[in-house]
Amino acid sequence: MWTPVAKLGEFQNGRLVVKRPEHRKPILLLYTGEEVFALEDVCTHDDGPLHEGEVEDGAIVCPRHGARFDLRTGRQTLPAPRPVKVFPARLEGDTVLLDL
Known part of the structure; x- marks a missing residue:
């Protein structure tokens, strides 16, 4: 079910x-000017805040130890031991909707 979560x-x-009350971890929304991506805002290595990292080549880089998380799949590089959860996201007008 698509749920409106934010405005651009x-x-x-x-x-x-x-x-979101139904998720214990905050969700990072990234808008590239064309697409919206949504993923958990917590590095699986040390719970660092991914929203403070840089976006490079389709991934967000954790600012603490450099683990990279693919924006589309959540797949990670070391030192993160596991991927982050990603959520299907879409834009309707200026409203961001997530499939939670």
Whole structure:
């Protein structure tokens, strides 16, 4: 079920962190100007905040130890031991919807 979670006007530099009561981890939304990506905002290595990292080549880089997480799949590089959860995201007008 698609759930509206944000408006594009809420984003700062293409990023927004949202908290949903049904998820214990916050969700990072990234808007590239064309697409919206949504993934858990917590590095699986040491619970670092991914929203503080840089986006490079379709991945977000954890600012603490450099683990990379693919924006589409959540797949990771070391030192992160496992991927992050990703959520299907889409835009309708200026509303971001997630399939939670």
